Amino acid sequence: MLQYVKNLGSLLKDISRRFPQAPGFIKGSEQFSWSQINARVDAMAHALRAQGVGKGDRILIHSTNNIQLFESAWVAFRLGAIWVPTNFRITEPEIGYLAKSSRASVLIYDQGFACHADAARNASDTLQHIIALNDPRDGELDYENLLNQYRVYGVFDDVEVMYEDPLWFFYTSGTTGYPKAGVLSHGQMAFVINNHLADLMPGIDHRSSSLVVAPLSHGAGIHALVNTAKGAASILPVSQKLDCEEIWSLVEKYNIDNMFTVPTIVKMLTEHPAVDRYDHRSLKYVIYAGAPMYRADQKHALNKLGKVLVQYYGLGEVTGNITVLPADCHEPDDANNHKAGTCGFPxxxxxxxxxxxxxxxxxxxxxxxxxxxxxxxxxxxxxxxxxxxxxxxxxxxxxxxxxxxxxxxxxxxxxxQSDMYISGGSNVYPREIEEILLTHVAISEVAVLGVPDEKWGEIGVAVVVSKPEASVNEQDISAFITGKLARYKHPAKYYFWPELPKSGYGKIVKKDIKARLQAN
Incomplete structure (x- = not known):
């Protein structure tokens, strides 16, 4: 049986040949064509090979969204190495853990993260090369200097790979413990890209453009690979924090037709006044994943954007490929929505x-x-x-x-499974309770979780964030859910916070909520 497969890094090379002058990456005043990106990737691959980096080596990169982070994936793939991107919001001890557990031999880091580089160096005994995107210190290499030095070497011949050869350590988000490195391979990711194109964004091409509103280190990075395979440009906001005004202005300016995000961000974008000030009729696919979208938020987004929402369900370990709920299955009217609450079909x-x-x-x-x-x-x-x-x-x-x-x-x-709690012998699933609570007109966000109780074993508590200029109290909520939920599912206590803790990818982190409750 044939085991060798296409090196995924060749996808960029293919696109650069077909659409050399077309834009591939835009962030503010920076714009790179596909041929420019491909030339940069060739040069950096030559540079790293000259440093002794080769097949199976792990390249750790800690950076905000920029051209270097975008292209570093393709560099790793072409070398047959393993891309190990981090979320730039993690702490120094956390990157130390990633450097050690990944056994990375190369670290590339962005401006402002020298302390993170030091933490990685101190935690790992495998790091051999540290490359700074800006202002290298003694003993470090300069990314752009390396790249420019090796441009003269021209085309880089992609390393031959087999189906199961790893190309990406996709770390779990770590919301319930230490992150684990999920191994993604060349053959597997070729299927994933084709599946995303078939099931999530059918019909996109080199005239499409994709808005990147999440870190490229995680799901947005997968989405960028998919768009690159079709020659669709990635458009990035300049702000590192979510700026809804900027997002909607970019949608209008670049005729964005697809974007990937999480339900929390969709909620924030569609509740912001800017959604009504800019033309977003170019949107075809607003893809959300990472967590189910509450029905109340889904209906609001559909009423603002039209039927452009696409949901997929899938963990990083399955690279998002479990189910899909396409745009034509999203109904704003409950009367027509006979599949309300589903995350789709396989x-x-x-x-x-x-x-x-x-x-x-x-x-x-x-x-x-x-x-x-x-x-x-x-x-x-x-x-x-x-x-x-x-x-x-x-x-x-x-x-x-x-x-x-x-x-x-x-x-x-x-x-x-880890969210479920048992109260008085009955299994209680927080998701069901949260869905009901979020239909209250004054509630913006909520998290329900189980905590120990001497009498019942566990009881449910709800942490509530009210909408701006709205107020709600425990008595209001208790009356609201009476008759909608069995009594044993009612939260025994309510807490009212200004916001809920979230991961760098926009997910509500229940372990942080539980820790804060226990501390108080």
Whole structure:
């Protein structure tokens, strides 16, 4: 059987030949054509090879969204090396952990992160080269100088790779513990790119443009690969923080037709007044993932943008490829929305099942763990046999999410196994309660979680963020949910906070909420 596959880095080379002068990357006044990006990638690949970097080496990069972060992925792929991007918002101890656990031999870091570079150096005994994007210190290399020095070497011949050869350590977000390095491979990612194009964004081409509103180190990086495969330009805002005015102005200026984000960001963008000041009729696919979108937020976004929302469900370990709910399945009117609450049907080529604890496949409407198999499933966790044993059982990858499928094969997520709590012997799934609470007109965000209780074992508590200029109290909420939820599911306590803690990718981090509650 043939094991060798196309080096994924060749996708950029292919596009640079077909559309050499077309824009590939735009951020503020910076604009790079596909031929310019490809030449930069060739030069940096030559430069790193001259430093002894080759197949299987790990390249750790800690940077904000910029051209160097964008192109570093393609550099790693062409070398047969492994790209290890970080979220630039992580702390120094966290990058120290990533440097050590990934066993990186190269660190590339952005301006303002010298202390992070030092933390990585101190934590790791495998780092051999540290490359600064700006102002290198003694013993460090200068990224742009290296690149310019090796431009004369011309085209870089991509390293030959096999299907399972790793190209990306996709670290879990770490909302429930230490991040684990999910191993993505050349062959797997070729399937993922094709699947995203078929199921999420059919019809995009080199005339399309994509707005990048999340760190390229995670899901937005996958999305950028997909757009690059079709020659669609990536447009980046200048602001490192979400600036809704800038986002909507870019949508209008560049006729953005696709963007990837998380439900929290969709909510913020569509609730901001700027959404009504700019023309966003070019949008075809506003893709959201990372967490389910609450129905109240979904209806608001649909009323503002039209039927352009596309949801996909999938962990980093499956690179987002479990289910899809396409735009034509999003209905703003509950009367027409007979599949309300679903996260869609299985992606093309992927199989989804609900299993019980013994590995038995459950029937429609029976609740159990959501499991998946197919070409998008990753190669496993790097150097973590215990996690692999837990994740791969009975011939399936186990997501840790709880849910059911209906008679038509649509999937519904009830919650995370780790979120569920048992109160008085009854299983309680926070997701169900949160959905009801968010239909209250005064509530903007909410998180429900279980905490220990002497009488009931565990009780539910709700942390509530009210909408601007709105007020709500415990009595109001209790009266509101009476008759909508079984009594045992009612939160026993309510806390009212100005905001909820979120990860660098916009997800609500329940472990931080629990820690704060315990501290108080």
């Amino acid at each position: 992606r093309t080529g992927m199989e989804v099942a609900i299993l019980d604890d013994t590995g038995k496949r459950l029937q429609a409407l029976e609740t159990g763990e959501i499991c998946v198999r197919g070409p998008a499933v990753f190669m496993g966790y790097d150097n973590n046999p215990e996690a692999n044993e837990k994740a791969f059982k009975f011939g399936w990858f186990h997501t840790g999410d709880i849910g059911h499928v209906d008679e038509d094969g649509y999937l519904y997520i009830t919650g995370r």
